Amino acid sequence: MSDLMNKFKYFIGIDDYDEEENESEEQYQDESFDMPIATKTRNINNKVVNIHTNTNMKIIVHEPLSYEEAPSIVNDLKSRKVIIINFEQLDSNLKRQIFDFMNGALYAMEGKIQKVTKDIFILAPSNVEIDGLKDELKSKGIFPW
Template sequence: MSGFMDKLKYFIGIDDLDLDDEYEYYDEYELEELPANTRTKRLNNNVVNIHTAGNMKLVVHEPLSYEDAPKIVDDLKIRKTVVVNLEQLEPNIKRQIFDFINGGLYSLEGNIQKVTKDIFILAPSNVEIDGNIRDELKNKGVFNW
């Protein structure tokens, strides 16, 4: 009841209301801070188990229109390596398809390598393109027999 009287006195202006009396006090503890220079390491594991490598596929696409571009990116999304031949296309359509494929490849963190002027190898993030294929073709030719 005294709490009510104190509040009434405060409301009328006779007494100051001290709200701190109603709270319990606890001991303060200091928290240990972790070092700010802790880094997480992102591992890019390109190693493929030899037993799972049998289900990897290489697909060859020769698009004839811009509508064929999503099919190429769809193959990359399911982790297929793609060879794209753009030789049959007009330059403006060729550029549009290349831009679409390149955007999809970037978002999937894939790799691209130019074989000739209009032929490219596109690899998903789990496949690493090693070496320069253009130099290999110049040195050894297409058929090495």
């Protein structure tokens, strides 16, 4: 700031400008202050969850016997719980109705579904990633479930 005042005084003719004093100040400033170089960072959408977090993940097993149980299953999905649903005890018409209801709810919540067997499915909310290892093994012909 004083350097600016000295230059201004010299410009209007009030004071003599001292070159030697100005050079030593500029050298001192150049030695001590280096501007950091900005680096680009990428924001990677990673769904890896730290296993040491304090949040409790729950997996709920549902074996619905009637269509009236479907909303309670969706409520568990809305509270971000992983659901394993077993349709083995249902007739095909009721199974289709509940399955369609679950698929609509999963679509609305951007959830995921994975078939385990003919009548058992895993339903996961959007914050849970279902590993696609089974799909990879099936495509390679190792385990054709």
